[in-house]
Amino acid sequence: MTLIVFIGLLAILSIGLAVVSPSMVRVWDPTSKGREIRDLQLIANGIISYLRQNRTFPPSLLILSPDFVPIPPGQMTRNARGFSRYYAVHPSITGFQNSTGLTGSELVNARFLLISHLAQDAAPAITTPAAFETWWNMNDGTNPPLTIYRGTVGHLFYMVNLTPKGNGGSFSIDHQPTHSNGALLPTHSRLHLLGTKIGLDGDNSYNTPDFEFSLTTNTGYWFDPLCVATKRWNPLSPPC
Secondary structure: HHHHHHHHHHHHHHHHHHHHHHHHHHHHHHHHHHHHHHOOOOHHHHHHHHHHHHOOOOOOOOHHHOOOOOOOHHHHOEEEOOEEEEEEOHHOOOOOOOOEOHHHHHHOOOOOEEEEEOOOOOOOOOOOHHHHHHHHOOOOOOOOOOEEEEEEEEHEEEEEEEEEOOOOOOOEEEEEEEEEEOOOOEEEEEEEEEOOOEEEEOOOOHHHHHOEEEEEOEEEEOOOOOOOOOEEEEEOOOOO
């Protein structure tokens, strides 16, 4: 009789667990999802801070801890369930160098993704622009364990136009000089990150700039060798 009662209790307990477990999962998943959304936002903020300070995208998530993201290194690349987090910059600009800048058509690709799955390894293979767009446009709302953060940084870039009106001159962008060596400078029309150092020198080989500034807005200068020394670079084309 005791055995029958025990078996009966086990049956009741099994039924109870079958009823309770799904509700427990429904409570746990939103909690985990909310935490992961907050963590990815924190990491994204760190990526943007790193980009602004170093004028390059971080090569990995680990480099962000602890100076840019207050999360221990061991927790940067894995979510609370132990699955990997993934970070990808748009493949069209993965080789981005601020001294070279972006073209106007490339600005739309100034984006990054953070991908995390709370139930399995998301394992995204993002090696092409098409793959990036697939994940960018994916509706993670229909797959609750999946969390995707979409980061855009195009607002951090400003246009620099440098145009020669004659031979000579030199300039530097983000500490990378371009010398004319007495020939015609290349026309430069590119987007660079906020805070980029720009130096303009009337000499044919860049050394000590006539003036330099940090980029805060779209800007343009002409070089005119007929102007007096130290005034050969002028905003747009005013009289010299």
